[in-house]
Amino acid sequence: MYVAHLSLADFRSYARVEVPLDPGVTAFVGPNGQGKTNLVEAVGYLATLGSHRVASDAPLVRLGADRAVVRASVVHGDRQQLVELEINPGKANRARINRSSQVRPRDVLGIVRTVLFAPEDLALVKGDPGERRRFLDELITARSPRMAGVRQDYDRVLKQRNTLLKSAALARRHGGRSGADLSTLDVWDQHLARSGAELLAQRLDLIASLQPLADKAYERLAPGGGPVGFEYRGSAGEADQGATTREELYEVLLAALAEVRGQEIERGVTLVGPHRDDLLLTLGRMPAKGYASHGESWSYALALRLASYDLLRAEGGAGGEPVLILDDVFAELDATRRDRLAELVAPGEQVLVTAAVDDDVPGVLAGGRFTVAEGTVQRR
Amino acid sequence: MYEGVVQDLIDELGRLPGVGPKSAQRIAFHILQADPTDVRRLAHALTEVKEKVRFCAVCGNVAQSEQCRVCQDPRRDLAVICVVEEPKDVVAIERTREFRGRYHVLGGAISPIEGVGPDDLRIRELLARLADGTVTELILATDPNLEGEATATYLARMVKPMGLKVTRLASGLPVGGDLEYADEVTLGRAFEGRRLLDV
Ligand SMILES: Nc1ncnc2c1ncn2[C@@H]1O[C@H](COP(=O)(O)OP(=O)(O)O)[C@@H](O)[C@H]1O
Ligand SMILES: [Mg+2]
Ligand SMILES: [Zn+2]
Numbered sequence: 001m002y003v004a005h006l007s008l009a010d011f012r013s014y015a016r017v018e019v020p021l022d023p024g025v026t027a028f029v030g031p032n033g034q035g036k037t038n039l040v041e042a043v044g045y046l047a048t049l050g051s052h053r054v055a056s057d058a059p060l061v062r063l064g065a066d067r068a069v070v071r072a073s074v075v076h077g078d079r080q081q082l083v084e085l086e087i088n089p090g091k092a093n094r095a096r097i098n099r100s101s102q103v104r105p106r107d108v109l110g111i112v113r114t115v116l117f118a119p120e121d122l123a124l125v126k127g128d129p130g131e132r133r134r135f136l137d138e139l140i141t142a143r144s145p146r147m148a149g150v151r152q153d154y155d156r157v158l159k160q161r162n163t164l165l166k167s168a169a170l171a172r173r174h175g176g177r178s179g180a181d182l183s184t185l186d187v188w189d190q191h192l193a194r195s196g197a198e199l200l201a202q203r204l205d206l207i208a209s210l211q212p213l214a215d216k217a218y219e220r221l222a223p224g225g226g227p228v229g230f231e232y233r234g235s236a237g238e239a240d241q242g243a244t245t246r247e248e249l250y251e252v253l254l255a256a257l258a259e260v261r262g263q264e265i266e267r268g269v270t271l272v273g274p275h276r277d278d279l280l281l282t283l284g285r286m287p288a289k290g291y292a293s294h295g296e297s298w299s300y301a302l303a304l305r306l307a308s309y310d311l312l313r314a315e316g317g318a319g320g321e322p323v324l325i326l327d328d329v330f331a332e333l334d335a336t337r338r339d340r341l342a343e344l345v346a347p348g349e350q351v352l353v354t355a356a357v358d359d360d361v362p363g364v365l366a367g368g369r370f371t372v373a374e375g376t377v378q379r380r
Numbered sequence: 381m382y383e384g385v386v387q388d389l390i391d392e393l394g395r396l397p398g399v400g401p402k403s404a405q406r407i408a409f410h411i412l413q414a415d416p417t418d419v420r421r422l423a424h425a426l427t428e429v430k431e432k433v434r435f436c437a438v439c440g441n442v443a444q445s446e447q448c449r450v451c452q453d454p455r456r457d458l459a460v461i462c463v464v465e466e467p468k469d470v471v472a473i474e475r476t477r478e479f480r481g482r483y484h485v486l487g488g489a490i491s492p493i494e495g496v497g498p499d500d501l502r503i504r505e506l507l508a509r510l511a512d513g514t515v516t517e518l519i520l521a522t523d524p525n526l527e528g529e530a531t532a533t534y535l536a537r538m539v540k541p542m543g544l545k546v547t548r549l550a551s552g553l554p555v556g557g558d559l560e561y562a563d564e565v566t567l568g569r570a571f572e573g574r575r576l577l578d579v
Contacts (some may be wrong), residue, residue, distance in 0.1 A: 153526055156526050157526060159493060160491065160492050160493055160526070160527070160530070161492075163492035163493050164492040167492065183497075183498060183534075184490055184492075184497065184498060184530070184534055186537070187490070187530050187533045187534045187537070188530065190533060191526065191529065191530055191533070
């Protein structure tokens with residue numbers, strides 16, 4: 001698939017901008033702070049309903065405006081679709097497909113698919129577990145858009161359950177009775193385990209498919225430097241018990257919740273479940289985090305993204321090949337890895353690149369070029 | 381801030397569900413400029429509804445007398461109770477004409493975030509209605525969202541020892557939504573295809 005037209009209103013620094021796009025490579029070039037990332041961030045938002053830079057929606061709306069609108073015309077083979085998202089911080093976002101009446105925002109997932117490389121990716125290797133969970137969950141949703149609903153359910157159950165635990169913890173500390181409150185805890189356990197197991201099953205399946213692809217990608221970027229290995233660190237001990245199916249994982253989660261219940265009531269938070277898990281990334285025989293050099297960590301992060309791209313492309317189906325977005329990554333790499341990465345992504349159906357200067361765009365990525373300056377986007 | 385009574389009106393309107401401060405102001409000024417007979421009709425409707433309408437002593441539905449119309453109707457099947465969150469859900473289900481039993485209105489769903497626990501719902505009253513064995517099937521028609529599902533699971537576990545047939549509306553209802561927004565055909569089908577709830 002590719003994006004044939006991007007149109008923004010009150011998104012980030014743009015009051016209004018219209019950007020016609022072609023398949024193949026397009027580079028956005030301009031000095032820092034001119035609005036290059038803002039453009040590709042908008043494309044990424046259509047694919048994930050989130051920004052790769054910030055956790056909340058508020059910074060995406062132009063200062064002084066109430067809401068932002070991101071609209072894109074998307075081509076899948078011989079079919080063209082128009083998706084539109086209205087971002088209303090603090091309120092429900094709105095979405096439309098083909099100018100129809102409103103749909104739920106998550107119904108637009110799957111129309112635009114992206115794999116985004118950005119300087120922030122280094123955190124996949126060096127950062128907190130939350131970074132890796134988000135990486136996995138976004139990829140799960142790209143593989144199967146229905147999972148957006150499961151993730152939403154899980155987050156909601158977690159919030160309900162934590163609120164219940166907190167009030168129970170409070171009641172206990174003040175010597176009150178918490179019996180009535182806790183009578184519903186079993187119910188929340190059951191719902192948490194149900195959506196948690198679904199999420200876990202998808203994560204484990206993803207990891208199994210992704211690992212060989214990441215290993216291959218790392219070998220291409222840094223020959224002889226691997227191998228790359230993944231180890232899922234589940235808070236419920238699911239790996240030790242060899243659980244992989246939804247049913248097995250459900251039982252494991254329920255048992256783990258029962259086991260930590262006392263502690264949970266003491267502390268007022270949910271202590272097991274996919275929200276507490278981590279993906280251990282190994283390079284050679286060591287964990288990448290804390291052991292890999294800066295350059296190795298970069299290669300690892302790139303390998304994770306390249307593997308995501310290979311996976312989504314291989315499983316493409318109706319979703320089609322994802323748009324590759326490379327935000328300011330070439331400037332971070334030495335000449336060898338820069339050229340290898342460029343060669344690997346060059347054949348993509350659509351590749352969007354941002355760079356501060358023309359020289360940062362590798363030669364094999366010749367294609368359309370825009371100059372971005374002070375909030376205007378001009379085709380050269 | 382506006383002067384005395386105007387601000388009082390805005391404050392009162394702002395306490396209504398779904399009415400934010402801006403809407404409250406807009407409605408208040410609409411009322412100020414409206415025809416006096418229109419406003420009197422509105423005021424009358426408000427006081428009437430409070431004086432004349434109450435909640436059914438049996439099921440918790442809105443009623444004009446001691447019991448609601450459904451509970452008073454001798455043709456309704458006493459063996460089946462359909463549990464819903466709000467009186468508006470009764471209206472939605474009545475529209476489908478698929479259900480001939482009686483209702484039980486809980487007055488909400490379990491939601492710790494909103495501070496609603498089982499004791500805040502009409503669950504004790506439900507258990508009392510089930511005690512004499514007349515009721516043989518309980519249909520759990522709480523909203524098809526997380527809180528509705530959790531409430532259904534909770535109820536199913538509570539009544540399990542009573543050995544009733546406990547069913548849940550069939551899927552096909554828009555997930556994450558409110559029962560009242562389901563169209564008649566979908567809701568009707570959900571009734572026909574209700575499934576046994578296993579907890
Ligand atoms: N919500 C916003 N409203 C107005 N301007 C914004 C907003 N968010 C970011 N900006 C501006 O956008 C610019 C950053 O744009 P960005 O696309 O990140 O730059 P670059 O071209 O370096 O990638 C900054 O100048 C910042 O002030
Ligand atoms: Mg940038
Ligand atoms: Zn009644």
